[in-house]
């Protein structure tokens with residue numbers, strides 16, 4: 001059973017088209033106002049879809065890149081074609097480690113095969129990566145729901161909701177299904193635990209609206225707040241737990257996630273509120289030892305200077321909010337050092353955000 005219901009219908013975020021000729025995705029730049037499904041037919045289009053954030057969220061970027069490799073190999077299965085596709089997709093977005101991980105997975109799955117067998121093997125590997133993501137997120141949901149159940153009981157149980165603060169969108173739209181940070185919310189709600197989510201809008205691109213849309217479709221109580229209100233609600237005792245996703249978590253437990261996450265971790269620590277990151281195995285970078293080495297994507301100034309929405313007639317509109325000549329900076333991610341993280345919710349269980357904590361759950365990787 002999937003939590004993902006859109007108008008009562010189950011959807012994943014990426015799938016092979018019924019005719020096999022394309023990969024289909026939801027164009028997330030149109031949400032929450034319009035649910036548009038787009039056909040992607042070649043690797044250049046998939047790279048564009050990742051760069052322009054039609055697909056976004058670390059695990060979904062990984063699955064999209066894997067399907068992009070398969071589309072590339074369908075057109076050119078030579079060694080040179082393989083390397084060209086890996087380079088093109090690898091450069092689409094720098095921060096989420098899932099992208100490089102998925103490209104590598106497909107490359108390894110096909111490298112020793114004759115060119116004639118590569119495309120089929122790549123599509124199979126992409127489908128396996130997508131299915132693994134669903135199972136991974138589902139398990140994160142179960143482990144995280146146990147945490148929420150504990151917080152609910154500690155707060156007296158009954159109708160009193162567990163109050164969750166989240167940043168960005170780490171729901172099913174950011175993965176193939178279920179989500180990471182929102183999977184525990186969905187799983188807890190399905191266990192009958194009342195949950196209320198404070199949804200930060202997450203400027204500049206307002207991914208919080210994707211979270212609000214998801215929660216609304218699933219019938220989970222929530223309120224949208226501006227990013228600047230998070231500290232206030234934490235300080236006033238109106239949040240029981242903060243749960244966020246991650247684009248890259250180091251082996252030391254440092255969590256790189258959407259810009260603004262760090263501030264919430266600082267405020268949560270000051271307020272004595274637990275701060276968890278939901279971390280699938282595909283988002284752990286076992287090679288980076290110093291979080292300062294994580295590449296932080298700098299995106300276009302227009303994302304800060306302009307906002308998208310719909311006008312009173314429901315037509316899509318873009319307005320500028322900054323003075324025309326003011327320069328802008330737009331880092332897309334920040335890093336929350338492990339010392340501010342209460343724990344990591346992985347598909348293998350919850351661990352401390354420490355080298356030993358992660359090594360205990362993933363001994364084969366830590367070695």
Ligand code: MRU
Pocket residue numbers: 056057058059096167168169170171174175179180181207244245246247257258259332
């Ligand atoms: O720039 P985005 O929208 O791709 O960033 C998404 C996030 O930062 C998410 O929190 C992260 O990818 C985890 S998604 C399960």
